[in-house]
Amino acid sequence: MFSSRIIPAILAIASLLATVQAHTVITYPGWRGDNLITNDTFPYGMQWMYPCGGMRTTTNRTLWPTTGGAIALQPGWFQGHATAFFYINLGFGTDGPDQGPPNMSFPMVPVFQIVGPSKNPYPGTFCLPQVPLPANTTVNVGDNATIQVVEVAIHGASLFSCVDITFAAPETVAAQMEVNASNCFNSSDLSFNSVYSIAGATNAAPSISPSLLPIALSGLLMWALM
Numbered sequence: 001m002f003s004s005r006i007i008p009a010i011l012a013i014a015s016l017l018a019t020v021q022a023h024t025v026i027t028y029p030g031w032r033g034d035n036l037i038t039n040d041t042f043p044y045g046m047q048w049m050y051p052c053g054g055m056r057t058t059t060n061r062t063l064w065p066t067t068g069g070a071i072a073l074q075p076g077w078f079q080g081h082a083t084a085f086f087y088i089n090l091g092f093g094t095d096g097p098d099q100g101p102p103n104m105s106f107p108m109v110p111v112f113q114i115v116g117p118s119k120n121p122y123p124g125t126f127c128l129p130q131v132p133l134p135a136n137t138t139v140n141v142g143d144n145a146t147i148q149v150v151e152v153a154i155h156g157a158s159l160f161s162c163v164d165i166t167f168a169a170p171e172t173v174a175a176q177m178e179v180n181a182s183n184c185f186n187s188s189d190l191s192f193n194s195v196y197s198i199a200g201a202t203n204a205a206p207s208i209s210p211s212l213l214p215i216a217l218s219g220l221l222m223w224a225l226m
């Protein structure tokens with residue numbers, strides 16, 4: 001039997017562990033709400049739930065510029081996230097499930113990789129100051145949308161977090177919430193890699209003919225320099 005003094009101590013440790021296992025927090029322009037929760041409904045943790053980490057569509061939307069704007073994230077303290085891939089997508093409107101977008105199929109940036117200081121928990125922040133609208137899309141002031149951030153863990157499972165937005169003129173957004181070095185910065189303990197594929201042979205090891213070797217080598221060099 002636990003004594004009444006031990007139970008509060010266990011609860012305190014449990015809530016501390018929940019904090020330490022934090023995943024992705026969208027620090028700017030905000031998030032649907034705290035989904036850093038593991039309980040009986042979400043035994044593996046809320047953030048693993050597609051599309052928005054177990055959070056329903058919200059009505060306390062934040063303004064975000066019609067010309068694209070800043071997105072700042074804390075990728076989290078989760079053990080084993082020495083590296084992670086990130087996707088940032090947009091879903092348009094409110095005609096889909098749960099009065100959210102029909103889908104989250106509009107990428108805003110190419111996938112990129114973050115490199116953290118170690119596989120142990122770490123508290124860094126990074127910010128992309130000018131995330132554009134998805135390619136070939138335009139929006140109007142007053143349109144609703146949802147920004148989805150996906151963090152793919154090293155073992156391939158994905159953590160989701162979203163923020164519901166209403167598009168507004170850039171000056172309106174700036175007047176509401178200035179983007180500056182206090183809410184949009186890169187911690188020195190995080191770095192970034194671009195991610196892209198190299199076309200290869202369909203089977204067996206790719207063979208490189210001598211005439212193509214300089215091209216292949218310069219490709220490798222570019223890769224090393226990225």
Ligand SMILES: *[C@@H]1O[C@H](CO)[C@@H](O)[C@H](O)[C@H]1NC(C)=O
Pocket residue numbers: 029030031032033034058060061062163164
């Ligand atoms: C919306 O409200 C929830 C619940 O109070 C809060 O956690 C969240 O940060 C709010 N989101 C925005 C974008 O203000």
Ligand SMILES: *[C@@H]1O[C@H](CO)[C@@H](O)[C@H](O)[C@H]1NC(C)=O
Pocket residue numbers: 037039040041042
């Ligand atoms: C787990 O947390 C979520 C989010 O707060 C909540 O909706 C759900 O009811 C909780 N489940 C249990 C069993 O407490």
Ligand SMILES: *[C@@H]1O[C@H](CO)[C@@H](O)[C@H](O)[C@H]1NC(C)=O
Pocket residue numbers: 058059060061094142143144166
């Ligand atoms: C956008 O969302 C807000 C809050 O959920 C809602 O009041 C408003 O009617 C929506 N606008 C449109 C054009 O759907």
Ligand SMILES: *[C@@H]1O[C@H](CO)[C@@H](O)[C@H](O)[C@H]1NC(C)=O
Pocket residue numbers: 091092093101102103105
């Ligand atoms: C995704 O939603 C958009 C509307 O926002 C729609 O035009 C498009 O057809 C949808 N894509 C798929 C694959 O359903």
Ligand SMILES: *[C@@H]1O[C@H](CO)[C@@H](O)[C@H](O)[C@H]1NC(C)=O
Pocket residue numbers: 135136
């Ligand atoms: C955007 O439009 C251009 C020109 O029509 C097209 O080449 C490109 O594939 C489109 N991009 C996407 C993501 O649809």
Ligand SMILES: *[C@@H]1O[C@H](CO)[C@@H](O)[C@H](O)[C@H]1NC(C)=O
Pocket residue numbers: 176177178179180181182183
């Ligand atoms: C940055 O903007 C916020 C409001 O979004 C403001 O509270 C803060 O003082 C500003 N910081 C600096 C250094 O200007």
Ligand SMILES: *[C@@H]1O[C@H](CO)[C@@H](O)[C@H](O)[C@H]1NC(C)=O
Pocket residue numbers: 126127128129184185186192
């Ligand atoms: C953070 O680093 C990324 C990747 O190098 C860069 O695109 C972004 O502009 C940086 N953010 C700030 C606030 O300098």
